Structures are given as C-alpha cells and as structure tokens.
Amino acid sequence: MTWQPNECVDDLTNPIQVLGGYEVHRRTADQETDWEPVLCETGIPADAGYALVGSVESLDEVGWVDDTGLSFGVTYCYRVVTRYGDGALSLASEEVCGRIRKDVPVMTRASVLTTSESGSVLAGWSPPTELDTVAFPGPYRYELWGQPMDGSGLAPAQLWTSSTADALSGLDTTTVLTALNTESHAWSLAIHLRSDTVLVGLPPAATTPWLTFTPDDNRLRLDVQQGVPWRVASYVVERQIPTGGPYVVLDTVEVPMYVDSNLVNGATYCYRVTTLGAYDDPTTESPLVNLSQEACARPFDYTAPCAMALEVAADCEVERDTLRWSPVPGCDSDDIVGYNIYWAPFMGDSLTLWRAVDNPDDTVAVFNEDDVLGTIAGCFVVTALDSLLPGPDGNLRRNESVSLDTACVDNCPYYFLPNVFSPNRDGPNDAFRAFPWKFVDSVNVAIHNRWGEVVFHTNDPDIGWDGTYLDTGEALPEGVYFYAATVYTRRLVGIVPERFSGQIHMVRGPSGTSD
Template structure:
C-alpha cells in the first residue's frame, strides 16, 4: 500500500540442536543519499531475527510487526511511529534503538541516529515498553534509516529469559511541507474480563482541519480467535469494541495501536496512540466451605474457562486457596483490573488444587476448633496469569473431636511426669455417635511410634469423662514428648485430636550470653512466655522476664559458669469455647556461656613495589565495631585471582601490623590476592579444650606483577671475561620462556626454556662456534600475572661479535 512493495521469502531449515541462531536477509544496496550514514548506496541493507532454541523455554514464535515500516515526516513537525508488534505466545516485548547493519551483518561504522545529523537539540527516542518511536522534531530534509530491536522475554523457572529477537530497519523521508499532524486523544491502559464487552471511543483532531482516516492495529484486531472491531468516520471519531473470551486470556497485555492519518495534503502525516488491554480471567463461582473434623473442605463449580483457554495456559494451571481468620477483619474486594489477592489484606496462601478442572481442596492446616475462617480462590494459569479472586466464603471449624490443651512438664529428670489435658468435643453429633463414651491417650517420644495408654472408664455422658491425666515414668530430661487423645463412641473410634508436644527448651551459648528458644509442636497459638533462671540444682527459680516472642537472650553472664532455665508458655485458641490461657511448661535445661563470637574482620591495605618485587601489607582492627580481645592475625594468600586462599603467615599482635611479602624473593612473585583474619584469646571451650575464634576475612586485596623481560642486541663470545653470553638485561615475574634463535637462512641454531638463557654463541646440534653476524630471536615469555600464566610474545635481533672491537647501535 502507498507505493510500498511487500516481498515474502519462504524456506525450510533443520537446526542441529539447542542454541542461538541468526536468520539474516541482505540486499546489496541502500538508497543513495541517506543522511545518517556515509556512502549509503554502497552499503548493504541487512535485517535479522534471532532464533533461540531452548528446551527449557519451549516452543517460540517470533513477534509479528503489524504496522508497515515506511513513514513520512515534515520538517520541524513531530514524527511518530509504532511497529504494532504482537507476540503469538504472549511473551513480554521490549524495544530499543540499534545501529543499522551492513556488510556481513555488522553494524555500519559510520551510522549515527537521526538526531545526531543536525546541531540542533532534536530528540529521537523509543519507549522501551510500548515501542512508540518519536522524533521531536526533524531539522534537515532528506532520507534517514533507523533500526528497531524487538526482544521477546519469557518467565522460565522464575527468571526472565530472552527467547527471540527481530529487527525492523525502516526509512524516514523528511520533506518540506506546511502540513501539521493530527492529534489523537491520549488513552490510559485498561482491562476487560473474559466473556464481557469492552467499548470505548477514540477521537482525534487535525490542526489544519483536514479529513482523517482513523485505524487500529494490533493483536486484538487480527491475530486472536475473537477479534475486535473498530469503526471510524473522517471527522476523527471512532468506536472500539472487543468481547474477548477465555482463549484471549494471557499474562501479558495486548497492545492496540490507534493511528490517525490526515489526507488531502502532499505529505500525509500521522499521530499514534497505544492502549494496552489486559484480558483477565473470571473467578471460580459457587465457592463453599464445609468443616470436616479439624479440616475444611472447599468446593466450587467447574471453571467457566475449562474448555476455552489455550493449551499452554491450561497446562500447569492451578487453583490457589487463600485463608484468613475472620477475627482479622477486612473490607477488601477485588477492584477493577485487580487480579490475585494483595499481600497486605491478611490472607495466607494455604495450598493449590492442581488442574484447571479441579473443583475442590481440603485445608488440613492447623485450624483452631470453634474458630471462623474465610477463604478465597484465585486461578493461576500455566503462563503465570491470575484470575480475579473469587467471592469470599466463611465457615467455622466444628469442635466435634477432643482438642489438646496441655502437655506441660512438671518435673525434669530421667523418670518424671507430664500433665496432659484436653477439651471435650462439645459439638459432637451425639445422635450419630451415641454413648457410652471413652478416651484413649497415646504418647510418643519425638520421632518414635505412638504407644496407647489405658482407655478411660466409659461414661454414658460425654461431658462426664475426665479430660486430664498425669503421665509418669517419662524421661523429660533428654526427650520431647508428644500426646494425642482418641474418642470412642459405643466402642467405635470417632476420631483423634491433633497432637500436642511438651515445649522443648533449646539453649545456644555465646560470649557472655545464652539464647533461649522453644521447639513447639502444638496447635494453639503462643501469646507470651515466662522466663525463669536459677544458679543450679536446689536453688530457687527467679523470674527474669515475660516476653511476647522468643528467642530470649540472657546477657551479661560470666563465661564458663553454668545456669539453669525453664520457660512457661501461655497460649490460646481463637475459639471462645476453650478457656485461656493455656499454661505449659518446658523441661529444665542448663548451659554455660562460652565465647563463640568471632572478632570483626580487620582492615587490610596492600602497597605494591614493582622495582623491589615486593608488597607491603598493613592491617589493623576495624573501626566499625569494638573488639577488645583481638590478640593475633592470620594473613592468607593465593598466587592467582580465583584460587583458594591459603595461610601465608600468622602474627601474634593486637594492634596495627606491617609485613613485607616476597621481600627476599622467597615466593617467586609479588602478585596475588591477600586477606587477613583476626583471632581472639585462647579460652576453654565447652569440652574443656582451649579454643579461639577467627573472624571472617577482611576485604580481599589483589595486586599484579610488573613483568619485565629485556634482551640485549649484542654479545661478544670472544674469550675475554666480558659479555660472553647472551643473557637478559633484566627480567622478573617470568615463569619460563621459549626463546629460539635463527640464522639468516631461517635455520634454528639455539633454543631454551630457561629465562636466564646463557647462550655462548655455539650451534645447537654440534656445539661448534657460529660465525659473527645478526641472528633473529623469537621470544615467548610466560609471565606470572594475577590472572594466571600469560604469554608475552615478541621478536628481536641479536648481533654476535667475536672480534676485540665493537661499534654499538
């Protein structure tokens, strides 16, 4: 259209395997006289697409560019273009400007962007999200070539991975004209629920009063199952209507490019506005909740998109279930275009029902009996797109089974007692489960099998049964115990309570402090903790504090002096039918603080001295924290960057220290990476042996060698004691060499790997003296660098003189 030809090339190629492949099309010549490159008529036109074959990313189709690639411009008038890219796979697209390509697909060396041709302050740029390319405004008449890179990105295992790329290379023809471009009314992004109608007006005005043609481009207009419709008149008034269905649901929004083009003028100008439209999945309907014992059974109707979405979305689709306690009030409902559930609204993700065809889920979380819980369900598709949250449904967990309330250690020892209690099932259906009733208590050490204790005496009335029991002969000193109670009706099992564990006190020792924490295993919620301490067996417990959360740190203690602790937990259920607080005590545990705190990493500075082939290392305590027990340092070194640091030397010093590295050449190199650690005093540890703490390393500081390998240009093997051998003038930081000497006919007469050389002017094979003359030397010096052994290659000449007189170069 508009004098532009479209040429389509088709071919088939089989690629050998995964990789990134460039698909290129080259034309021998561009138009003559393109202003933003030199010799354009002699420069090939070349475009390319990148094909990424990645088994993890899966199948991919390249982005389709739906807006033709030639636009005219008027001098000093704003210009705009949008390629209207559509990705069939729903991948995210990003846009950027790149230089045009020429010979062999390389970037054209002389290329500049259009706004760099003139000295004016015009701006040529592209929006990386929408692809809107703007020029405000052309300053010089002529032709310009520009290239747009459109990249495709896909979420692969939680990371955005590039899965493809296309290049648009287009021409802009800037002409002198009095025309002004139309002006479209800006539009904000929007959304539409699949299965509903989206309708909105599109308007434009023309400053010159010219008639206009309004059009719409983009995926919804031509690339989807249920296409949109756009009707417009020549007065700049249009109506967009789209009723997408489930087939159009995807995570990335669709982009519709609206184009207003005037006509009647010699040069027709355009204005472009983009609107991104998200197609949102409807929620599941008919959500219901029914309590079954300590669990909640959720059901809903089959999803309305079950048979309508693309297979890529249906694969891996799940229904995510979210829960909140009704006691945490919220008035949140999904807003327009809002999918999922915001984290701040008090809902907790509890699990997923796999498959779009799933219609139920069992919440087996730690639910409180008698508490009211509210649920919403969000559908999550295979591409990560979310539905609107479902309507909320609330239900109360019935108390139709016993509820554990106590598992409290009374005394600590190898054969002692625990008080175990529970609350009776006050909401049991006694018609379905008639008496007589009985309880059976079971016990197990943590990690062991359950052992049933004696069944209680039956009673005709459920509430007449005892709901507590002392359990004796338990090792409460070294084992944590679990308990559960079963209810029997007329000799048949009704069900069991959730288990409850004795609070297990764990103590972590550190320098002058002990950290106390509880390992829990009970369904009730902890509200506060009473912390007590005593100096030893037989001494009374003293209350230290009441805190709302653990761990609790007891500070200011004397190292190596043991103390004993116990913690009492005060807890509750959300249900008002269970009295609170629930008081449960841990076992008594004793520990002594030890110094396990390492000093802060010290500060290190390294100063290299190339001429001396040594480094000066200086280090000292960090000013970031106060360490009053640093008594020694360790210096670590690795010869190459990336190697494992090894201990170089230890220093017994508490203050600032200095050391020279390779001072006598003992290390063979001054290069390497260094770090320093600080050590504190030697003190007895928990087992009585002396130990000390070592800090983390300081910042690692690396220095490089300064390799030198200088060769002379003359030597005189004539029998006097001077200059008898071909040896380096100076060398350092060289591991080995490959030095070869050739005569004028190319014959090799000498070779060595010894950096000291020591050639006396004799032939390599026979040892016979060689005649005077100029010999050619090729040298590869394998220098010792921080990155490893690096070859340094060069060529030179050596003049062999045997006479007693010499005129030097």
C-alpha cells in the same frame, strides 16, 4: 467448602482464565464486623476483619478444605474472591459460616513436671461438650496414648487409662505420667474417648514444649518447639540465677525464640520456658499453661570476625608488594587478635598461608621484603582471627573471617643482554653477562658463530660466557657472534616465554695477563 464459579469466568480470554484462581478469607464469629461490599468494591479490605487463609490456583477448582488452626466449638465465617490472571479481583462472595462441634475431648496440657531420664509429665484435656450420647452411650473411659519425639518412629502406645463411668462428668481430666524420659526428647500425647469399646473420633495430639539451643559468642539462642492444636500466644523464658539457684523470669515473648546475651563463653546456663495458649472456643479453659524440660547450655564463640578489605600496591623497582587491610565498612569486631595472609603465586593456584600476623594492630605487610621469593606476582587474601578458646569438646578453636577480597598483582620482568664484551682477562667485561635482571625463572640461550654452529649454550639467566668453545674450552677468535634467547618470565598467569635474538661483538684486545 465449595462455591459456584464467578459468572464472568466463561467470558474471559484464555490467558486471564488459565492464570486465575480464588482467595479464601476467614474470620471468627466473635470478631464482629459490619463490612459489606459496596457497589464496584473489589476484593476485601485489610481492615474488614478477615484474614486470607488459603488460595486455589485454578478457576476450575471450586472447593477448598480449611485445616489451618481451627478449634473445636468455634464458628468460622468465610468469603471467597476470584483472582483473575491479570491480578484483578472480583467482588467478594456472600459470607457463609460453619462450626466444628466439640464432640471429642481435646488436649489442653502436655507439661513437663520433672526433667530426667525417668521424668514426669502432666497431661490434661477438656471433655467433649457436644457428644452425641445416643450414638455414643456410656459407660465411658479415657485412654492416653503417647510416643517419644526422638526420631525413632515408634508408634503411639497406650500410657494410661482411666476408670469407667456412666457419665463423662465422673471421669478425671488430668493425670501425671511417670517414668518418661523428659531429658532427651519431647513427648506427643493424644487423648482418646471410648464409648464402651467404641473409639469416639481421633482428636489431634499435643507435644510437650521442647527447648533447643544455638550457642554463639557470649549469647545463647533458645528455640521452643511445640506441636499443639491450640494457639500459643506467648512464651515465658526463665533462667536459673545463679546456675543451680532459683528460676528467674527473663522475659515474655510472642515468638518461640529468645536470645539471651551478655553471657560468659564456656559458662553453663540453665533454662525452662512456659508456653501460654488458648483455643478459640471460649468454653475451654484459658490460658493453657505448659512447661518445657529444664535444659542447660554453654555459649561459645562461633561468630567469625569481620571480613577484611585488602589493597596491594606493587613496586617493581624495589621488587616489593605492600599489603594494607581493614575491616569492610559497616562491620565492627571487638575480638580480632590476628590475621592470616594467604598467597598464590599464579592466578588460579590454591592459596596457601604466607604469613600469620599475631598483632591485631599490624595491618600492613611487605611481600618479598628479603628478596628470597624472586617474584612480587600473585593473588593475596587476608582473613581475621579471633581468640583461641576451648570449644564444646574442650579442644582449642578459633574463628576465621571469610575471604572477601582477592587482590592480584603482576610482575614487570626485566631482561637485557649487552652487544659487546672483551674476554681478555683484564677484569672488566671478561664474560658475556646479562644486565641485572628481574622476575626471570630460567632461560634457554644459544650462541652461534657466523656459520650457524652452536658454540655456547646455557640455562643460567646470568649466562657468563667467557668466549670459549662449548666442546673444547678453546678460546674463540674475536668477531661477531649471534645469540637466540628464550626467557621464561614469572607472570601472574604463569611462566611466560619471551623470545628475542641479537649480535655479540667479541673484542679480545690486549691481554690483561702475561705468560
């Protein structure tokens, strides 16, 4: 269709003109309407009986091709509205109608009769009612062409041909195709009419309904794929009850998707779907009934449990972290059987499994409870686990929730040195030792005499200097000594050095032993 541009377009400012376009609205002639735009009424009201079927994104383009869901033999009526760059709409155009003649046969049936590697399909079509018999005189014959929808890219092949007749009324309009693999893929079928040897048009193909499954926890999602030139109005879903028994209708839905729930994970369920459709042309048979293949599937639990909200409370005094977790608000999982707790000692490190919790009621854990880790710093994540069950391949599998919260806490390092000791071998205070320390990875401590000579060096955080000379083991005289320490503390960001220095008073006093 083409149209003359709105007479106001040339007077528009450049931005409004550049961003403008057209909207195309359509109705079928049998959907009667008495709507006509009144003075200053812009656009087309939603209840006027028209549907927006297309748009043109430039005011310079004054034409559009409608190929959206059209049927042979139906009259379609159109109006065009100008859409300006600022979103404003023009008055609607006058209505113009057009009709696609039914001068070729159209597919009506592509229905699976038996499902197997050598199955059968019922093919049917409606003959042309407006064929130009002068341009296309008899004798006539039909040819049915098809191709498997298996992704192989094979070109359509002729699967069947009718006898020849001088009049269309003398030809069959259905046939059963055999030896087709209906178990592994759908089939695309197209009917061709020949006038003697001349092909009369190329009407669109139709595919057999194809049923696919998405398994989940105690449920199966069924999706129906079908490419046809008519409108599909509803889908009748059937299941064998019990499996291997007769088919029973579960529901009739208006969308090509259905979820069958309350199933048993790992059990087999078999289905088929009947699609009901029609052309807009009232002279074509209706409803158009087509069956999918029969297909079976098993539900498996692919739904992860709820994510866990985590809180971590650090207690530096007792060197413990207390972790508490619970499902995030609004989430409810009834199949949690355990948890995984992951830990990274430093921010940015990879999380590794610290502890597996097998009791779903245990939602508290204490980190560094046995004082073997030497740190309470790090980042934590808790995930939930559901039941360990056989998967589609027979191997045991389970679902793990996403790691929603990463909670990080830091250490509070503690390291102090005394300023006096008495290495007189009387027992108390015989060695220069650090006070009880926390969260220290290592140290670098050097002790000097008053002339700057290093008399002792260690990397042991406890130090343990007994007042002897580093090289000879000779007892050093009492007096003032000096230390320089670099303490490498364990922090969330990594190993952090802290430097300090001070004086040591070595007081020997009376010896606690006698020669």
